[in-house]
Amino acid sequence: MGEITVSVQDMDHLLHDPKGTYGAPYQRAYAELAVSHRGRPVAEIVPLLRAAADRALLGFTIADLREQAEAIRSGARYELRVRVAGR
Secondary structure (H helix, E strand, O other): OEEEEEEHHHHHHHOOOOOOOOOOOHHHHHHHHHHHOOOOOHHHHHHHHHHHHHHOOOOOOHHHHHHHHHHHHHOOOOOEEEEEEOO
C-alpha cells in the first residue's frame, strides 16, 4: 500500500472532481494505464506513471511508482492511503 499527503486545495490533482478545474487527475491516468498496460513490464509502466504524477504535481517516490506499476502489471488491487493536509 502506498501513501501520499495532499493539501485540501490540491485534492483534484489526485482524484477526479467534476467540479474541479484541474485537468490532470492522477486517478484517471492510473485507471487508464491499468486497462491498457495490464501484463506489460513494470519498466515500461513506471515512466508513464511518473509522467502522470508529474502532470498532476504529485510527489510519488520511485518505490511508490514501482509498487503501482506492479499492481497494474499483475492486475492486482492497489491501495493508496491519502492524507489530507489543511490549508
